[in-house]
Amino acid sequence: GAVVSQHPSRVICKSGTSVKIECRSLDFQATTMFWYRQFPKQSLMLMATSNEGSKATYEQGVEKDKFLINHASLTLSTLTVTSAHPEDSSFYICSASIGGPYEQYFGPGTRLTVT
Amino acid sequence: GDSVTQMEGPVTLSEEAFLTINCTYTATGYPSLFWYVQYPGEGLQLLLKATKADDKGSNKGFEATYRKETTSFHLEKGSVQVSDSAVYFCALTGGGADGLTFGKGTHLIIQP
Numbered sequence: 340g341a342v343v344s345q346h347p348s349r350v351i352c353k354s355g356t357s358v359k360i361e362c363r364s365l366d367f368q369a370t371t372m373f374w375y376r377q378f379p380k381q382s383l384m385l386m387a388t389s390n391e392g393s394k395a396t397y398e399q400g401v402e403k404d405k406f407l408i409n410h411a412s413l414t415l416s417t418l419t420v421t422s423a424h425p426e427d428s429s430f431y432i433c434s435a436s437i438g439g440p441y442e443q444y445f446g447p448g449t450r451l452t453v454t
Numbered sequence: 455g456d457s458v459t460q461m462e463g464p465v466t467l468s469e470e471a472f473l474t475i476n477c478t479y480t481a482t483g484y485p486s487l488f489w490y491v492q493y494p495g496e497g498l499q500l501l502l503k504a505t506k507a508d509d510k511g512s513n514k515g516f517e518a519t520y521r522k523e524t525t526s527f528h529l530e531k532g533s534v535q536v537s538d539s540a541v542y543f544c545a546l547t548g549g550g551a552d553g554l555t556f557g558k559g560t561h562l563i564i565q566p
Contacts, residue, residue: 343497373553382458383498383543385553398553432497434554443554445490445498 345446362433368413369435460557477544
């Protein structure tokens with residue numbers, strides 16, 4: 340149980356275009372979903388926290404107009420990278436909280452490459 | 455802000471060796487502490503956790519004890535296996551609805 344999927348697993352896009360990444364909790368309802376970014380050989384950095392039906396809370400330094408997060412249902416959150424640039428190339432990982440304290444379940448990640 | 459520092463790898467050990475991966479943290483309040491593991495090609499999986507001082511988390515032969523006095527949460531295993539090869543992340547959170555603060559990860563390589 341507690342499986343989280345992400346789609347796509349890899350995406351290549353041209354500079355200036357937008358890319359949408361989906362995060363789904365497959366067998367549970369996630370009250371809270373988190374989006375992280377991981378640079379090569381570095382840690383995961385929390386980008387934003389989203390609760391179903393409300394606006395996402397972004398971490399300091401994360402542009403909310405560039406990284407649009409929608410949490411429309413208890414099983415789906417989306418991250419849209421708008422007007423992507425090569426520096427947005429990274430590994431994006433989502434996690435979902437099942438509602439109990441401190442437990443987060445992670446998706447497998449999405450590798451974004453902007454050319 | 456909160457931060458987690460863990461030893462950087464790669465750490466290479468022979469099978470059946472004793473493993474220690476150091477992790478220290480800085481945080482306000484009383485965080486909960488975690489070890490996550492990422493196997494090649496897979497997502498992060500929770501390995502173990504501790505939510506208060508002196509708690510010991512354990513799973514799959516791995517252990518870590520929440521030491522408030524030294525702000526540490528070192529990961530240990532008495533006898534590692536090749537299948538333990540992975541990247542291990544130490545992390546903390548201040549509350550149930552908070553995101554996690556991660557260390558940089560330690561790549562562990564176990565040789566037969």
